[in-house]
Amino acid sequence: xxxxxxxxxxxxxxxxxxxxxxxxxxxxxxxxxxxxxxxxxxxxxxxxxxxxxxxxxxxxxxxxxxxxxxxxxxxxxxxxxxxxxxxxxxxxxxxxxxxxxxxxxxxxxxxxxxxxxxxxxxxxxxxxxxxxxxxxxxxxxxxxxxxxxxxxxxxxxxxxxxxxxxxxxxxxxxxxxxxxxxxxxxxxxxxxxxxxxxxxxxxxxxxxxxxxxxxxxxxxxxxxxxxxxxxxxxxxxxxxxxxxxxxxxxxxxxxxxxxxxxxxxxxxxxxxxxxxxxxxxxxxxxxxxxxxxxxxxxxxxxxxxxxxxxxxxxxxxxxxxxxxxxxxxxxxxxxxxxxxxxxxxxxxxxxxxxxxxxxxxxxxxxxxxxxxxxxxxxxxxxxxxxxxxxxxx
Amino acid sequence: xxxxxxxxxxxxxxxxxxxxxxxxxxxxxxxxxxxxxxxxxxxxxxxxxxxxxxxxxxxxxxxxxxxxxxxxxxxxxxxxxxxxxxxxxxxxxxxxxxxxxxxxxxxxxxxxxxxxxxxxxxxxxxxxxxxxxxxxxxxxxxxxxxxxxxxxxxxxxxxxxxxxxxxxxxxxxxxxxxxxxxxxxxxxxxxxxxxxxxxxxxxxxxxxxxxxxxxxxxxxxxxxxxxxxxxxxxxxxxxxxxxxxxxxxxxxxxxxxxxxxxxxxxxxxxxxxxxxxxxxxxxxxxxxxxxxxxxxxxxxxxxxxxxxxxxxxxxxxxxxxxxx
Numbered sequence: 001x002x003x004x005x006x007x008x009x010x011x012x013x014x015x016x017x018x019x020x021x022x023x024x025x026x027x028x029x030x031x032x033x034x035x036x037x038x039x040x041x042x043x044x045x046x047x048x049x050x051x052x053x054x055x056x057x058x059x060x061x062x063x064x065x066x067x068x069x070x071x072x073x074x075x076x077x078x079x080x081x082x083x084x085x086x087x088x089x090x091x092x093x094x095x096x097x098x099x100x101x102x103x104x105x106x107x108x109x110x111x112x113x114x115x116x117x118x119x120x121x122x123x124x125x126x127x128x129x130x131x132x133x134x135x136x137x138x139x140x141x142x143x144x145x146x147x148x149x150x151x152x153x154x155x156x157x158x159x160x161x162x163x164x165x166x167x168x169x170x171x172x173x174x175x176x177x178x179x180x181x182x183x184x185x186x187x188x189x190x191x192x193x194x195x196x197x198x199x200x201x202x203x204x205x206x207x208x209x210x211x212x213x214x215x216x217x218x219x220x221x222x223x224x225x226x227x228x229x230x231x232x233x234x235x236x237x238x239x240x241x242x243x244x245x246x247x248x249x250x251x252x253x254x255x256x257x258x259x260x261x262x263x264x265x266x267x268x269x270x271x272x273x274x275x276x277x278x279x280x281x282x283x284x285x286x287x288x289x290x291x292x293x294x295x296x297x298x299x300x301x302x303x304x305x306x307x308x309x310x311x312x313x314x315x316x317x318x319x320x321x322x323x324x325x326x327x328x329x330x331x332x333x334x335x336x337x338x339x340x341x342x343x344x345x346x347x348x349x350x351x352x353x354x355x356x357x358x359x360x361x362x363x364x365x366x367x368x369x370x371x372x373x374x375x376x377x378x379x380x381x382x383x384x385x386x387x388x389x390x391x392x393x
Numbered sequence: 394x395x396x397x398x399x400x401x402x403x404x405x406x407x408x409x410x411x412x413x414x415x416x417x418x419x420x421x422x423x424x425x426x427x428x429x430x431x432x433x434x435x436x437x438x439x440x441x442x443x444x445x446x447x448x449x450x451x452x453x454x455x456x457x458x459x460x461x462x463x464x465x466x467x468x469x470x471x472x473x474x475x476x477x478x479x480x481x482x483x484x485x486x487x488x489x490x491x492x493x494x495x496x497x498x499x500x501x502x503x504x505x506x507x508x509x510x511x512x513x514x515x516x517x518x519x520x521x522x523x524x525x526x527x528x529x530x531x532x533x534x535x536x537x538x539x540x541x542x543x544x545x546x547x548x549x550x551x552x553x554x555x556x557x558x559x560x561x562x563x564x565x566x567x568x569x570x571x572x573x574x575x576x577x578x579x580x581x582x583x584x585x586x587x588x589x590x591x592x593x594x595x596x597x598x599x600x601x602x603x604x605x606x607x608x609x610x611x612x613x614x615x616x617x618x619x620x621x622x623x624x625x626x627x628x629x630x631x632x633x634x635x636x637x638x639x640x641x642x643x644x645x646x647x648x649x650x651x652x653x654x655x656x657x658x659x660x661x662x663x664x665x666x667x668x669x670x671x672x673x674x675x676x677x678x679x680x681x682x683x684x685x686x687x688x689x690x691x692x693x694x695x696x697x698x699x700x701x702x703x704x705x706x707x708x709x710x711x712x713x714x715x716x717x
Contacts, residue, residue, distance in 0.1 A: 027480060031449030034442055038524070059454065103523050103639070106441035108475050 004386075008316050011382045012323040019324075019375035021135055028131060029370065030111065032056065033104075033124035037113045040098035043156040046071055046148075049092045053127055053148045060130035062146075070163040071150035076143055076170075077130055079385075084142035086384050087175040087345070088129070089161060089336050090122030091152035095359050112364040117355035121180030121365050123148055125352055125374060132378070140385045145170060149336060157195070157300035161336045165343040174313060174384045175340045175347035176377065177333070180365055181358065183373040185351035186321065186328040188314045189306020190338030191237075192272040194264040194298060198223055198283060201293040202256045216247045216258030219292045223260060226282030230275060236267035240275070265334060269304050302338045313346050313389035320379040324372050346391065350377055394628060396586050403543065404588075405633040407532030413455040416531065419538050426459045428512030429530055432502035434466040436520040437475055443518070443525045444479040450527040457531055462510055463520070464489070464502040472520075484509055490709060496699060498609035499593075504701040507602045508710050516596035523639040533596035536631040544601045545621050546631040547587055548594035550638040566591065567645075572652045573615065576659055580668065581619070583627045590618050591655075594635070601625070603710065607701040611651045612658020616700075619662045646681055650694055653679040657698045 005011045041049040050073035057065045057075030064076040094115030104113035126146045150160035200219045232238045247258030266272045283296045307314055321328050333349045340347035352373035355365040383389050429447055451457045463476040463483045477483045487495040489505040503517060514537050516530050533546045569591050577584040591614050605620040607613055621629055663670040679694045704710045
C-alpha cells in the first residue's frame with residue numbers, strides 16, 4: 001500500500017486494502033464503542049466520556065491532548081506541515097438521561113444500546129483512528145485534530161464546537177463531522193434552523209368554570225393548531241418538527257405547566273425569519289384568548305450556508321463514496337457542519353454504518369458496514385491531506 | 394497473621410492495578426503465561442461483549458492474556474458461534490478428555506480447562522456479566538503477578554453508587570450470608586475474611602489448580618476454598634473489589650438447591666478438615682415445596698456432589714505438562 005498519494009485515484013485504488021485493515025481492528029473498534037456507549041453523556045454532562053476519549057488518545061501515543069472550558073476533548077496527531085490541520089469532529093453528547101440503563105449488548109452482526117448510533121460510534125471511530133492510521137502506515141502531511149465535542153445537541157446548541165472554532169490557535173484547513181449513521185450520508189450544506197420551546201403557565205386561581213378549559217394542555221393545543229396553520233412552501237424546502245410536548249401528571253389533576261419543543265428547518269433564511277414572526281403572532285394570540293402566560297424561547301438558530309456542489313471536497317468525497325459502492329444521500333445538516341461552514345471551514349458530514357431505532361433505548365448499529373464507512377472516512381481524510389479537496393481559489 | 398491483618402494486606406481494589414503497562418512488564422519478567430477461561434451454557438446475549446472487551450484491551454492493547462477460551466457445556470443457542478466469531482478459542486467440554494466421560498456442571502468445565510488451557514495462571518470469569526469490563530480479569534490476575542505468596546484471588550463486589558454514612562453493611566449474596574458465613578464462622582473463622590467466597594470470578598495459579606479436586610456442581614467454589622486453605626493457608630488467598638457486577642438474579646428456590654449442594658461439598662471435606670461427619674449417613678435429597686391452587690406438593694431433587702480428582706493424578710495431564 002502506498003503511503004503518500006499523488007492523486008485521488010491512487011487513494012481509491014487503496015480503499016479495499018484500507019477497508020481490510022479497518023476490519024482487522026474490529027475488536028478494538030467495538031471495545032471502544034461498548035465502553036464509550038456505556039458512559040452516560042447527556043448534553044452538559046459529557047465529562048466522563050471525554051475523559052475516556054482522552055485516555056484512549058494518550059494510550060495511542062497522542063501527546064497533545066486537552067479539554068477546554070466548554071468540556072470539549074481534543075487530541076492532536078501532529079503532521080509534517082504545522083500550517084495545515086484537518087478537524088475530525090464527533091459530538092460526545094446523547095439524547096439519553098444518565099438515569100437510563102446504558103448497558104450495551106453485542107450480537108453477531110450488530111451492537112445495541114442507547115445512543116450507540118448517535119453518536120457513540122462517531123466517538124469510537126475517533127478513538128480508534130490513531131491506531132488505524134498507525135497500522136496503515138500513514139503519515140499525514142497535515143495535523144489531525146480529533147475532537148469529541150461537548151454541548152452539541154438540543155439546548156447545547158453547538159456551543160462546544162463554536163467555542164473551539166472561535167478560540168483554538170490551530171490553522172484549520174478543512175473538517176469532517178463523523179456521525180454513527182447512516183452510511184452514505186453526505187452533507188455539505190447546512191439548513192436554516194430555528195429551535196425553540198413554547199412554555200405555558202396557568203395560575204392556580206384560574207377561573208376554570210368560566211373558561212371551560214382543561215388547563216395547560218388545551219392551551220398548548222391552541223398553539224399547535226396555530227403552528228399547523230402556518231403555510232410552508234415546497235420550495236425552498238421547509239418543515240416544522242414538533243419534537244416533544246409535556247404537560248400533566250395524571251387523570252384528574254388539571255395541569256398548570258406545559259412545554260412544547262419544536263424546530264423549524266428551511267433552505268431559506270428569509271422563510272425561517274418569516275415563520276419566527278408567525279410563531280410570535282400565534283403566542284400573542286393564544287395569550288389574548290386565554291389569559292395564560294405563554295412564552296416563546298428560541299434556544300438555537302442557524303443560518304443556511306454550504307459548499308457549492310462543484311467544490312473539490314464535495315466532488316472527491318462523492319468519488320470516494322461511489323468507489324465503495326455507496327450511493328451518496330445528500331442531506332442538509334443542522335449540526336456541527338453548519339458551525340464549521342459558518343466559520344469558513346470547508347467541511348462535510350459522513351455516516352459510518354447502517355443503524356436503526358435511532359433515539360430509542362434499543363438503538364443499534366450494524367457491524368459489517370462499519371468498515372466500509374471508516375474506509376470512506378479515511379479516503380476523504382487522505383484526499384484532504386493530499387490537497388485534492390482544496391478550493392483552487 | 395491475624396484475620397484483620399490478612400484483610401488489610403490481601404484485600405485489593407481493582408483501581409490499584411490501573412497501570413497495565415507495569416503489570417505487563419512484571420508478567421514478562423516472570424515469564425508467566427495467562428489464560429482466561431469463560432465457562433458457558435447458553436450465554437449468547439453476553440459472551441460477544443465479554444470477548445470483545447477482553448481481547449481488545451487485554452490481548453491487543455495490553456498483552457496480559459495469552460489465550461481467551463470458552464469452555465462450553467453444550468449450548469443450544471449461538472454462544473459458541475459468536476464466541477468463535479469474536480476470536481475466542483472455543484471448546485466443547487465433552488470433547489476434552491473424552492475418555493473420562495461427560496458430567497454436567499460448571500465445575501466440569503473449570504476442571505477440563507486446567508487440562509486444555511496452557512497458562513501458568515488461569516482466570517475464570519462467568520459469561521453472564523452485563524457490565525463486563527477488563528478489570529474483571531486484570532483485577533484478579535494482578536495480585537498473583539505482584540505477590541508470589543498469593544495463589545488464589547477471589548473477586549468481590551462492593552462500592553454502592555451512593556451511601557450517606559461512613560459505615561455500611563458489606564458482604565456477599567444471600568447464600569453466602571445465610572449459609573457460608575455461619576458455617577465458616579463456626580468451623581473456620583479465618584475464612585470469614587473472604588467477603589464473597591462464592592463469586593464466580595477468580596484467578597488461580599496452575600500449581601494449585603492441578604492439585605485440587607473439582608466438584609462439578611454447586612460446591613466447586615466452597616471446596617476450592619477449603620482445599621486451598623488446608624494446603625497453603627490463609628496467606629495463599631487474595632481478594633479484589635471489582636466494584637459492581639450486574640447479572641441475572643436467581644430465584645430463592647434455585648438458591649436453596651445451591652445451598653444444599655454447597656453444604657454437601659462442605660461436609661464432604663469434614664473428615665480431612667478435622668470434623669467428624671459420616672457422609673454416607675446424610676441424605677442426598679433436597680426437598681422443596683410448590684403449590685397447585687390449595688394443594689401443596691413436595692418436590693425432591695437429588696443433589697449429589699460428584700467430584701473430579703486433582704488433575705495432577707491424570708496420566709494424560711502429567712504427560713502434557715511434563716509433570717512427574
